[in-house]
Amino acid sequence: MHSTPLISIIIPNYNHALYLKQRIDSVLNQTFQDFELIILDDCSTDSSREIIELYRGNPKILQIIYNKKNSGGVFKQWIKGIEKAKGEYVWIAESDDYSADTFLEETLKVLKNDPALGMVFTNSNTVTNKGAFLTTTAESKNGTYAKLATDGNIIDRHNVSSFLISEMIIENAGCVLFRKKSLLSLNFLELEKYINTGDRFAYVGIALNAQVRYIPKALNFMRSHEHNTTKKSFENGNIHKDRLRVLNYYFNDMDNYTSNRENIVAFYKTNYLSFIHYGEYQDNITLLRKLKERKEIRTRFYQLVWFNLFLFKRVDLKSKILKGIYYRILLMQK
Incomplete structure (x- = not known):
């Protein structure tokens, strides 16, 4: 084993006590063992701390960090973990999911x-x-994955909009x-602003500067549950705000690429x-002007x-009801 682990694994957790043990176990049971584990808890109010403490002393765990105050965004936790990571590769293992033993x-x-390659995904x-x-993701988005196969299962600057924007x-x-090093090339000051789609920000940034390869094997297990962050972000609109950003x-x-x-x-x-x-008013104005200037x-x-x-x-910005009614009228007329 190297003196410095080859892979750094980051588990950012907030109130996922129900799933946390399975997540940590699925990391520790990987067939590839040259890794360090960093667990970051964002001031959970459930029994997450008690579960995490069961693993204190495990030689694979580099650090356990408990925030005294909730950071307000998981991507701030990403950044904290990446900055502490010693490995050449990074796996951000979301706390409500789990993985196959051969993932790494x-x-x-x-x-x-x-x-x-700047990153791979399964x-x-x-x-x-x-x-x-x-x-499986490939079954639910079979048309998109079929299109990716025709591109050799590679995403880069030429087709990034097809697979990470549209x-x-x-x-x-x-x-x-x-x-x-691909993660470190990202603008962390920008990344920390995101509530939901900071992952999209990261993937697009990496694909514009390196290649991203798809591995067609289901090695990850993603939970669909009522507390899922993406579901909440669709309901409160944060996902649209972040997509615009x-x-x-x-x-x-x-x-720059016609494609x-x-x-x-x-x-x-x-x-x-x-x-x-x-979305933010200024973000809307800026993008609209860019589209107009490019005559698109x-x-x-x-x-x-x-x-x-x-x-x-x-x-009135405080009148969310009026804005909501007007928004629904526009959607019906679209």
Whole structure:
């Protein structure tokens, strides 16, 4: 074993006591054992601490860190873990999910042998909160995965909009093994602002500067449960706010490639009402101007979006009910 572990595993946890033991055990039972484990608890209010303490003293655990105050976002925990990681590769093992025993062995083999890769990801099994099988990611998004296969199961700067903007082919960070230097190339000050789609921010940033390979084996188990963060973010609109931010941040880099432009415009036209309703006003203005300057939207559509932005701006920002009613009327007319 190396004096410095090859892989750093980060488990960011918040109130997932029900699933935490299975997650930690699935990490410790990996067939590939050259790793360190960092457990970060974001001021959980359930019995997470008691479960974590059962593992104190395990030689694989580098650090256990309990936040005294909730950070307000899991991606701040990502950053903390990445900065403490000693390994050349990083696995962010989400606390409500679990993995096959061979996850590290099989993903590392692919990532280590191809220096052009910044990260790899596997297929995932979607399971209930009790672990009953529902489907796989590849089955639920079979058209997207079939398209990826025609691209050699590689995502890069030329097709990033097809798989990480128009569609989000990677549904769960637990199915990803990162090269740490690719993670360190990201803008952490930007990443920490995200509530929900910081993972998308990371994947797109890596794909624009390296290659991302899909491994067509279901080595990850992703839970579908009522406390799932993505479900909550759809309900409160945070996911739309974050998607707008990602599109704005990487727009120029993606738009440099003709293959991405059609997808970017289509994604914007499909989601612009949600962006207006939930997104930051300045983010909306900035992206709209970029699209207009690149002559990627027609004047009539540009004026329509401006009109709706103006109305939303005029409505009292505290009047969420009025904004919600107007948003639903617009959706019906779309």
